[in-house]
Amino acid sequence: MPLLLLVLLLSWAGAQRLQDVPAKDQAAIQAVILAQMEAFKRDDAVRAFSFASPGIRQAFQTPARFLEMVRSEYAQIYRPLKVTFGSAQRSVGALMQVRQVVNLVGLDGQKAVAYYLMERLEDGSWVIAGVYLELVTDDQTI
Secondary structure, eight states: OOHHHHHHHHHHTTOOSEEEOOHHHHHHHHHHHHHHHHHHHTTOHHHHHHTBOHHHHHHHOSHHHHHHHHHHHOHHHHSEEEEEEEEEEEETTOTTEEEEEEEEEETTSOEEEEEEEEEEOTTSOEEEEEEEEEEEOTTSOO
16 A cells, blocks of 8 residues: 555544635645646656655655655656646544545546645645545546
């Protein structure tokens, strides 16, 4: 099980009720995700790593390790052909965490849905605390 998936599942466990996220926060969250994807497109490991949460940075230790994991495990995120955002919700009482749905199509045409766990830092900025990627079969729509 990829480490990002494990982090996401542990962090999101126990969330029973969800609430919508204010538009201002959604825009900031989506900007972080797109900026990281841009860094992946340029193989800019340092910049891509800068959008990861402190827990993710600690787990991977170096930008190069992080980039290699994304390249090998998350092709649709590493090189997306198409990106559209779905819902963003937070669990009641969890003001610092949001789940953002992202619909993706990889360069190979493979569709996927990425569930990003976003974390707000004390300074108010958003970082990526985990991603669960679900591949979509041809008969499913995203």
